Amino acid sequence: DIQMTQSPLSLAASVGDRVTITCRTSQMISSYLNWYRQRPGKAPELLIYTTSSLRTGVPSRFRGSGSGTDFTLTIDSLQAEDFAIYYCQQSHLTPWTFGQGTKVEIK
Amino acid sequence: EVQLVESGGGLVQPGGSLRLSCKASGFTLNTYDMTWVRQAPGKGLEWVSTVSRSGDITYYADSVKGRFTISRDISKNTLYLQMNTLRGDDTAVYYCAKGQFGSGYPSSFGGLDVWGQGTTVSVSS
Secondary structure, eight states: OOOEEEEOSEEEEOTTOOEEEEEEESSOOTTOEEEEEEOTTSOOEEEEETTTEEOTTSOTTEEEEEETTEEEEEESSOOGGGOSEEEEEEOSSSSOEEOOOEEEEEO | OOEEEEEOOEEEOTTOOEEEEEEEESSOGGGSOEEEEEEOTTOOEEEEEEEOTTSSOEEEOTTTTTTEEEEEETTTTEEEEEEOSOOGGGOEEEEEEEESOOTTSOTTSSOEEEEOOOEEEEEOO
């Protein structure tokens, strides 16, 4: 199975801050890396697919980048609704696997 | 509006069975791959199973293989997850989710763009 390692597992930030979350995979995944946001008590929401493609309707403050085994989600100018848990997910090979999640909290 | 609504969760004893349903609206199930993902209390997301848009290919996590079966009824536009021989570590919120892109794209492309609200399964004596 492909292992996903996110870092950090938690961080504290303020509204307006830039936040960067990293996801490392245990093997190459041909850019099939997706990012989700999960607000408390809600289902996950797709933000970025295939490393860097912004899902329609998602604000442009979300950016995905990376290649090989190292990927990054950047949130420019954090908003109140962005305090949540973020998960990376590889869809290159089954079993699809998720990272442990990164909790973004209010500083 | 594209929407998924799960049902069928509940409290079941270890070794018991449960069938989850996921009613789709705004699209037809035979156009997109469909997936079940679960989340144990206070834990992260775990992929459970995927069925191809054609319905003839299914994938399962090792933790549920041989116990769970994914299926669909196109006439009802409903996805199912039959869960047998349930164990305590199957306790979770179960979400159904839709692949973002349909025919012409591989299952691996696009992520899961629409999710249901989740249904809770509790396995306990």
